[in-house]
Amino acid sequence: MSRIAYVNGRYLPMRDAKVHVEDRGYQFADAVYEVCEVRGGRLIDERRHLDRLKRSLSEMRIAMPVTVRALGVVLREVIARNRIGYGLVYLQIGRGVARRDPAFPLPAVAPSLVVTARSLNRTKNDALAEKGLAVVSVPDTRWGRVDIKTTGLLPNVLARQAAIEQGARDAWFVDKDGFVTEAASSNAWIVTANGKLVTRQADHAILRGITRMVTFEVVKAQGLAIEERAFTLDEAYAAREAFVTSATQIVMPVVSIDGRTIGSGKPGPLAGALRREFHRYTETG
Ligand code: PLP
DSSP states (O other), X not given: OOOEEEEXXXXXXXXXXXXXXXXXXXXXXXXXXXXXXXXXXXXXXXXXXXXXXXXXXXHHTOXXXXXXHHHHHHHHHHHHHTTOSSEEEEEEEEOOBOSSOSSOOSSOOOOEEEEEEEEXXXXXXXXXXXXXXXXXXXXXXXXXXXXXXXXXXXXXXXXXXXXXXXXXXXXXXXXXXXXXXXXXXXXXXXXXXXXXXXXXXXXXXXXXXXXXXXXXXXXXXXXXXXXXXXXXXXXXXXXXXXXEEETTTEEEEEEEETTEEOTTSSOOHHHHHHHXXXXXXXXXX
């Protein structure tokens, strides 16, 4: 069965799902995106993701191409047409197609909308969570507004590739002052040597992850506290536990950073508990 994508009003087989060569998303990364988890064929945390999408669009001054309700219909249709039980749905909205010029097109052109979906291997994801990830640190060379979820992900691409080439799975960005910002496609967390759960404050230097937000609720319900602050790489090396959060990885333990073992070298109990409890706090649509 061919995968089906939604492209500007049409559901098309992947081989016919094409965008224009002068699409500004392609030329300038002048586009924003969202990735939602699909579980049991249902969309997870649609409201929170679409709220963040609206914020990204507003920061970029890109118009919403369809109503939120219509977008919800398209997301579900793409999930259904691709028969996704467990996986992800991806949506991208760009400023549209215009003759190449960095300034916004005048008059404005119709924003573009693309939606795709794919299955993920849940058994494999769970097996990875049992084992934990090795990560490496890389300098955070990204622009100053990574709180906007744009498709401008080149530093993330290079960071992930650097990790793979060093035999690791993911990369943690470190800012010029030596503080961890986040991972290449997830938020970074540690449980410090004295048991404090720490993740960086949501300023312009990280993406305000939806999974991060839901994890706050899981933690709160367990009666634990979170310190929302920057932490150094040295603090991370000495941590009792480390993990990352994202829509497709949920809570994923990290067992080594730059070749240094974190805690016992095995996924920590807190990360495990948060992962198990996580879906009690999500919204299923
Ligand atoms: N940080 C970055 C750089 C990301 O790319 C992502 C997800 O793609 C996240 C954090 C986690 O966000 P979410 O939990 O909404 O998936």
